[in-house]
Amino acid sequence: MDVNSNALIRVIDLEKHYGSLHALDGITTEINKGEVVVVIGPSGSGKSTFLRSLNLLEEPTNGHVIFEGNDITDKKVNINYHRQKMGMVFQHFNLFPHMTILNNMTLAPIKLLKKSKAEAEEKAMSLLKRVGLEDRAKAYPAQLSGGQKQRVAIVRSLCMDPDVMLFDEPTSALDPEMVGEVLDVMRDLARDGMTMVVVTHEMGFAREAVTRVVFMDGGKMIEENTPDEFFKNPKSDRLKEFLSKVI
Amino acid sequence: MSWSDFCSKFQTDFIEKGRWLQLANGLLMTIEIAIGAVILGIAIGFVIAVVRSTYDKNSKGIHNSSDRVTIGSVILWIANVICKFYLTLLRGMPIMVFVLITYFIIFANYDVSPVLIAVFAFGINSGAYVAEIMRAGIMSIDEGQFEAGRSLGLNYVQTMTYIIAPQAFKNVLPALLNEFITLLKETSVVGYIGMNDLTRAAILIKSDTYDAFLPLIVIAIIYIILVILLTKLVSILERRLRVSGR
Ligand SMILES: Nc1ncnc2c1ncn2[C@@H]1O[C@H](COP(=O)(O)OP(=O)(O)OP(=O)(O)O)[C@@H](O)[C@H]1O
Ligand SMILES: [Mg+2]
Numbered sequence: 503m504d505v506n507s508n509a510l511i512r513v514i515d516l517e518k519h520y521g522s523l524h525a526l527d528g529i530t531t532e533i534n535k536g537e538v539v540v541v542i543g544p545s546g547s548g549k550s551t552f553l554r555s556l557n558l559l560e561e562p563t564n565g566h567v568i569f570e571g572n573d574i575t576d577k578k579v580n581i582n583y584h585r586q587k588m589g590m591v592f593q594h595f596n597l598f599p600h601m602t603i604l605n606n607m608t609l610a611p612i613k614l615l616k617k618s619k620a621e622a623e624e625k626a627m628s629l630l631k632r633v634g635l636e637d638r639a640k641a642y643p644a645q646l647s648g649g650q651k652q653r654v655a656i657v658r659s660l661c662m663d664p665d666v667m668l669f670d671e672p673t674s675a676l677d678p679e680m681v682g683e684v685l686d687v688m689r690d691l692a693r694d695g696m697t698m699v700v701v702t703h704e705m706g707f708a709r710e711a712v713t714r715v716v717f718m719d720g721g722k723m724i725e726e727n728t729p730d731e732f733f734k735n736p737k738s739d740r741l742k743e744f745l746s747k748v749i
Numbered sequence: 750m751s752w753s754d755f756c757s758k759f760q761t762d763f764i765e766k767g768r769w770l771q772l773a774n775g776l777l778m779t780i781e782i783a784i785g786a787v788i789l790g791i792a793i794g795f796v797i798a799v800v801r802s803t804y805d806k807n808s809k810g811i812h813n814s815s816d817r818v819t820i821g822s823v824i825l826w827i828a829n830v831i832c833k834f835y836l837t838l839l840r841g842m843p844i845m846v847f848v849l850i851t852y853f854i855i856f857a858n859y860d861v862s863p864v865l866i867a868v869f870a871f872g873i874n875s876g877a878y879v880a881e882i883m884r885a886g887i888m889s890i891d892e893g894q895f896e897a898g899r900s901l902g903l904n905y906v907q908t909m910t911y912i913i914a915p916q917a918f919k920n921v922l923p924a925l926l927n928e929f930i931t932l933l934k935e936t937s938v939v940g941y942i943g944m945n946d947l948t949r950a951a952i953l954i955k956s957d958t959y960d961a962f963l964p965l966i967v968i969a970i971i972y973i974i975l976v977i978l979l980t981k982l983v984s985i986l987e988r989r990l991r992v993s994g995r
Binding site for chain 2: 557559577582583585586588589590592594596597598599600609610613614655658659662
């Protein structure tokens with residue numbers, strides 16, 4: 503296997519079957535360091551399944567995911583260790599409601615990176631400051647707005663110093679006026695050189711902050727290109743049809 | 750009963766020969782057994798609940814390709830069968846019968862303190878009920894909580910311990926309180942294995958003084974007060990936990 507030194511994640515012939523349904527039907531792609539990849543496609547096309555296969559939240563039926571040179575689909579690897587390096591942001595935030603914002607953020611660094619409480623809190627506070635929420639450190643998730651929750655969810659992942667961030671429709675559960683504040687944080691991250699894979703319906707985001715856009719349908723990656731080409735010169739009929747509906 | 754009658758009965762039942770001490774010691778023993786059994790019951794119940802809910806989740810094929818048989822899934826299957834067997838057994842027989850079996854059969858040839866035997870019997874029994882309560886609690890927690898924990902790199906046990914269990918525990922606190930109240934009152938059968946708990950103390954006083962009324966009314970009141978205190982304690986705990994919002 504020739505290892506492209508730049509490929510942070512290599513996906514090889516990935517398949518996921520639910521009974522006779524092939525949610526992922528043979529996906530091969532690479533995600534390079536520093537890339538921001540947006541995945542779009544109709545509902546049920548397998549976007550979430552693909553994203554969740556990257557950190558093995560969904561266990562693929564066949565195929566491989568090579569992360570930083572390690573085949574994490576191999577049963578023998580310690581998936582928990584590699585997941586520390588792959589942040590994930592969910593549509594419904596999934597903050598821990600029984601913990602303060604600060605404890606949400608320091609739990610994993612203290613338990614897994616063996617950081618001291620002070621060390622972990624210092625990092626958490628500086629990240630909270632970065633997203634303008636340092637005054638909410640002692641609040642509980644229920645006391646935050648949707649946009650604030652999602653910003654916290656993003657920095658909670660960042661506390662682990664991940665090498666890649668996975669986003670599954672991070673703005674879909676938000677009121678429209680809160681979408682912007684979350685996208686701003688994501689743009690900021692992208693500018694900082696974070697490698698990101700983003701499933702989203704925000705075409706505005708897909709056009710700007712992004713190095714590559716991927717179109718999925720029926721469990722396959724139908725087309726991928728730079729945002730300019732992708733939106734100006736779609737090649738496949740299915741993508742043309744999809745774009746005509748969403749834009 | 751006239752007032753002077755009452756006073757003299759009270760005198761013989763509780764003051765004379767320091768009989769109130771019997772009640773006090775009985776109360777102490779009842780509390781000891783109950784606390785020990787609650788702790789053992791929670792520990793056993795938690796482990797079983799985790800095994801059973803892990804099995805339930807995995808067998809629905811959410812996280813595993815269900816067609817793949819791994820060593821882990823076989824162990825889990827066996828553990829689940831053992832847990833179900835335990836639940837069927839313990840929930841099937843009257844606690845009285847299990848206490849007798851523990852005392853006269855299981856520990857017949859061992860020199861173990863009676864209090865420990867009682868803690869064992871009631872803890873094992875209570876564990877079966879706590880397990881089902883906790884399992885319902887674990888299953889009620891949104892799958893996203895679990896995924897968030899795992900995506901941060903926490904392993905299964907860490908996710909359970911730090912994220913799922915505390916929330917589940919909060920949700921099932923009222924049901925657990927009921928179980929603990931039942932447990933506290935059920936300890937009154939330990940007199941049958943020769944232990945001088947609160948109920949037995951009253952019976953002994955009654956056979957000494959030939960007065961059933963006062964000793965029984967007094968221990969009834971003591972049990973009621975214990976249950977009121979326990980309820981109070983749990984509601985304080987509930988209020989503490991509710992600070993964290995939903
Ligand atoms: N646990 C599951 N069991 C059975 N089928 C599933 C499961 N999860 C997903 N699927 C199916 O797999 C296919 C792909 O689902 P997926 O969630 O990846 O789509 P998606 O592109 O993310 O859609 P959406 O835009 O609606 O989020 C769908 O047909 C879905 O019904
Ligand atoms: Mg989806």
